[in-house]
Amino acid sequence: MSEIHVCSVDALPSGEGLRVEAEPAVAVFHVGDAFYAVADMCTHATASMSEGYVDDDATVECPVHAARFCLKSGRALCLPATEALRTFPIVIRDGEVYVDMGADALSEAAE
Amino acid sequence: MDDLLHVRSLVNSREGTVKPAIYTDPDIYRLELERIFARSWLFLAHESMIPKAGDFFTTYMGEDAILVVRQKDGSVDAYLNQCRHRGMRVCHADGGNTRAFTCPYHGWSYGLDGALNSVPLEKEAYRDQLDKSKWGLTRVTRVATYKGLIFGNWDATAPDLEDYMGDMKWYLDGFLDRRAGGTEVLGGVHKWTIDCNWKFAAEQFCSDQYHAPYTHASAIQVLQPTTANKADGSPLGEGQTAKPVWADALGGVQFSGNGHGSAFFFTGKPDANVWVGGQVSAYFREHYPEAVERLGEVRAKRLAGHNTMFPTLSWLNGTQTLRVWHPRGPDKIEVWAFCLGDKEMPDDVKDALVKSHARSFGPAGFLEQDDSENWVEVQKVLKGHIARKTDFCMQMGRGFEERRTDGIPGLTNYTFAETAARGFYQHWADMMSAENWGEIEALAKASEKELTNV
Numbered sequence: 059m060s061e062i063h064v065c066s067v068d069a070l071p072s073g074e075g076l077r078v079e080a081e082p083a084v085a086v087f088h089v090g091d092a093f094y095a096v097a098d099m100c101t102h103a104t105a106s107m108s109e110g111y112v113d114d115d116a117t118v119e120c121p122v123h124a125a126r127f128c129l130k131s132g133r134a135l136c137l138p139a140t141e142a143l144r145t146f147p148i149v150i151r152d153g154e155v156y157v158d159m160g161a162d163a164l165s166e167a168a169e
Numbered sequence: 170m171d172d173l174l175h176v177r178s179l180v181n182s183r184e185g186t187v188k189p190a191i192y193t194d195p196d197i198y199r200l201e202l203e204r205i206f207a208r209s210w211l212f213l214a215h216e217s218m219i220p221k222a223g224d225f226f227t228t229y230m231g232e233d234a235i236l237v238v239r240q241k242d243g244s245v246d247a248y249l250n251q252c253r254h255r256g257m258r259v260c261h262a263d264g265g266n267t268r269a270f271t272c273p274y275h276g277w278s279y280g281l282d283g284a285l286n287s288v289p290l291e292k293e294a295y296r297d298q299l300d301k302s303k304w305g306l307t308r309v310t311r312v313a314t315y316k317g318l319i320f321g322n323w324d325a326t327a328p329d330l331e332d333y334m335g336d337m338k339w340y341l342d343g344f345l346d347r348r349a350g351g352t353e354v355l356g357g358v359h360k361w362t363i364d365c366n367w368k369f370a371a372e373q374f375c376s377d378q379y380h381a382p383y384t385h386a387s388a389i390q391v392l393q394p395t396t397a398n399k400a401d402g403s404p405l406g407e408g409q410t411a412k413p414v415w416a417d418a419l420g421g422v423q424f425s426g427n428g429h430g431s432a433f434f435f436t437g438k439p440d441a442n443v444w445v446g447g448q449v450s451a452y453f454r455e456h457y458p459e460a461v462e463r464l465g466e467v468r469a470k471r472l473a474g475h476n477t478m479f480p481t482l483s484w485l486n487g488t489q490t491l492r493v494w495h496p497r498g499p500d501k502i503e504v505w506a507f508c509l510g511d512k513e514m515p516d517d518v519k520d521a522l523v524k525s526h527a528r529s530f531g532p533a534g535f536l537e538q539d540d541s542e543n544w545v546e547v548q549k550v551l552k553g554h555i556a557r558k559t560d561f562c563m564q565m566g567r568g569f570e571e572r573r574t575d576g577i578p579g580l581t582n583y584t585f586a587e588t589a590a591r592g593f594y595q596h597w598a599d600m601m602s603a604e605n606w607g608e609i610e611a612l613a614k615a616s617e618k619e620l621t622n623v
Contacts, residue, residue, distance in 0.1 A: 104287040105278070109268045121268040122278040122287045138276075138289075 061149055061156040067093075070155070075118070077108035084146055084157050087129055089116045093148045094129035095157040101125075101134065101141035170612075172602035174200055182595040183619050185564030185587065191594075192366035193551050197601075198499040204601050205480050206231030208324040208609075210333050212482040212493055213237045213247055215507065216317045217353035218264065223281055226264040228505070229495045230321055235309065236260055236270065237319060238281050247309035247321045248283045259306070263358070270306070279306050316345040317352055326606045336578040337429035337478050343468035344476070344486050347460040350512040356523045359506040361532040365544035367481060367496040368597070370504070373540065374475045374483035375430040376422055376589035379565065384543060388444070388535045420474075422566075422586050423579030424620070426613065428479025428596035430579070430589025433471050433486070444536070445488060445525035452518045453487070456511075467577060479596060484509075489522060490530040500548050506530065563587050563594070570620065580620065591620055 062080055070076055070088045078084040083098040085108035094116065098107050105122035112118050116129045125139030132143040149156040174197055179188040191197055207230075214226040219239040226237045227250060234250035236259070252259045252272035259270045259279060269286065271278040278287040283306035288299060309321040313330040315338070320330055331338060345352050363370070373380065382389070420434030439457035460469035477483045484491040489510060495503040508526040510519050530537045550556050566586025573581050582588040599612035 103276070103278075103289045104291065105269075111268075122271050123276050123289070124271075 060159040062159060064095075064155040064157055067150065067153050067155055073112050073114075075108040075110060075112060077106055078157060080157075080159060082144075084159075085110075085118075086148070086155065086157060087112055087118060089114065089129065092116070093150065093155055095146040095148050096127065096129060096132050096143040097146075100139065101143060102139040107143065170602055170608060171604045174601070176200075176598050176601045180594045180598040182563070182591040182598075182616065185562065185567050185591060187561040187563055187594055189551050189557050189559065189561060191597075192368060192548065193499050193557055195499055198496070200601060201496070202231045204603075205597065206233075206496070208322070208327055208600065208606065209480050210313070210320045210322045210327065210330050210478075211480075212478075212491075213312070213319045213321050215352070215354045215491075215509070216245070216314060216319060217512075219245065221266060223266045223268055224264075225260065225262075225267060225270075227260055227262065228493075229503075230309070230323070231496060234258055235321065236306070237321075238283075240281055245312055245314065245319055246283065247312050247319075248279075248306035249309070251307065252277055253285065253304040253306065277304075283308055316342070318345070324606065328606065328610070333427055334425075334478065335427055335429065336423070336425035337427075337431075337476075339468075339578050340423075340425070340431050340474075340476055341478070341484075343464055343471060344484055344489075344491075344509070346463060347469070348456060348463070348511040348513050349459075352509045353512050355508045355510045355519050355526075359504075359527070359531050361504050362497065363502050363504060363541045363544060364500060365502060365541070365548040366499055367494045367502045368593075369544040369547060370494045370502060370540075371477050371479070371481055371483060372590050372593050373544075374485075375428075375477035375479075375593045376424075376432060376587055378420070378422060378432040378434070378475070379585045379587075380540075380543070384539045385536055388539060391535070420584040421573070421577065421581045422584060422589050423577070423581045424570075424589040424592035425579045426592070426596075426617065428593050428600075429477060430592055431474055431476035432584060432589065433474030434584055439470055444529050446521045448518055448521040449525055452514065465576070467575065477593070479593065485530065488526060488529050488536075490526055492530075504532075506532075563590055567591070580617075588620075592616075595620065 064078055064086050072088050072090055075085050075087045077098050078086055084095050085098040087094045089112060100107055100120045102123055102125050105120050107118055109121040110118040117126050118129055119126045123138050126135040127143050128135060132145040134140055134142055147158040149158055179191050211230045213228055214237045218226050222239055222241045224239040228235050236248045236250045238246055240246055250258050250260055254275055254277050257272050257274040259272045269278050269280060276289040280286045285301045285304045310325050311322045313320055315330060422432040424430045439454055457469055474486045481494040489508055490506055491509050492504055492506040497503055508523055510522050528534060566582045566588055570580050570582050570588050595616045599609055599616060603609040603612055
């Protein structure tokens with residue numbers, strides 16, 4: 059298991075993001091009924107996606123250079139970003155939110 | 170002392186004369202940006218405009234573009250709105266909420282705290298050699314708040330804000346502190362330009378009650394409370410004192426030091442008599458007892474009057490307009506006008522006040538236009554070679570200054586007197602010819618002696 063506890067379901071209001079310290083750092087978002095996790099570092103430049111502007115259509119806009127990403131697929135939707143954000147599975151258990159970092163995330167950090 | 174441009178020969182507050190070069194000379198204007206605007210406390214914003222973390226308002230200190238930003242810890246900071254890379258304005262919005270300020274030119278991005286957080290292609294272009302900690306936004310040296318008003322000052326050695334305000338604080342309290350909860354800005358900011366030197370506007374609000382009965386004669390006549398004023402029979406001046414109140418000589422003009430001044434007149438009853446709508450007038454009457462409790466009878470009743478806190482912040486009690494005269498060259502200003510109401514005002518009174526404010530002192534306001542017409546015409550006259558060399562007379566009430574014993578502070582005189590104008594221009598000349606605040610304060614002491622011992 060490589061799950062990291064994020065917060066309780068009630069602690070993150072819809073439309074908000076939260077940075078989770080991990081290797082790599084993860085941004086967790088709550089949009090409507092769903093939670094999403096993507097790599098926190100923008101693929102274009104130094105920026106924390108957890109600070110980004112969340113839209114109802116499950117996209118997030120980078121707070122620094124306005125690149126938009128799909129929270130479901132991680133895909134970059136407009137310039138200046140061209141590379142997708144890595145996505146991570148979310149696990150919700152007993153009202154608590156976890157992000158599954160997967161084995162390769164940890165081994166990537168070790169490289 | 171370092172009177173680079175010999176401005177002390179242009180202002181003679183003892184004799185009461187001014188040479189009009191101070192309104193036209195580009196060299197004097199450039200020195201003003203340095204010695205007046207980069208050393209005085211300047212109004213930036215009202216706290217109510219930026220309540221939440223990440224809220225910001227863009228304004229100016231002199232001609233310098235400024236960002237005023239609510240921080241994550243609730244404090245307020247201000248920065249030069251200029252990218253440290255190639256000088257572009259990092260924020261183009263009038264105001265809003267953000268998480269970063271990103272320059273539209275090359276994409277350098279700064280946090281709410283002004284720190285340079287992100288540089289595009291940092292690794293490839295700068296080879297990771299750029300020390301980002303050295304290239305944050307230029308922070309305004311000092312930011313301080315007084316009863317909701319946020320001020321900035323570039324000079325680390327200037328007196329603290331409240332010392333700088335001096336007796337003017339007493340007058341400002343009468344505007345900001347009538348009710349518990351303080352004030353807020355109602356509606357947006359009206360911005361417009363007037364082709365005149367900034368000192369015409371600042372001086373008039375500081376010292377000139379004299380113009381009102383003549384310049385505003387038509388407006389005053391139109392606004393006399395008669396049922397013919399409005400189709401529904403409710404006149405604009407409903408319930409207000411009918412006769413011009415400056416006739417009773419109860420008011421005064423006062424100079425507060427540091428260039429600040431105001432003039433005021435009393436109303437017989439606790440009504441506004443400032444040409445606001447009847448609903449607003451009724452509000453002032455209704456809450457008069459609370460104002461008396463907080464401010465005393467003198468200030469509670471002093472609902473009318475004009476004020477300038479040097480150099481460019483002015484306000485009018487009653488019509489509730491607060492404005493900054495941003496300088497734009499020797500012969501142009503941008504007026505930024507804010508309508509201030511008590512937070513506790515009912516919403517319908519707020520609406521009525523916003524309309525009254527726009528009607529009287531908005532860009533097309535019936536009183537505003539009277540004033541700007543004069544300033545623009547004087548500026549045009551000053552295109553003349555001989556006109557620029559011809560002294561202006563500033564002698565009204567010279568030698569009749571006094572300190573009142575009824576608790577009204579400042580160096581006072583009869584309502585129609587140029588006491589505050591003489592103080593305004595003397596302080597201007599002192600600031601323009603002094604190398605630092607130590608000198609400014611020494612000159613101010615000497616000047617006050619001269620002003621009072623004519």
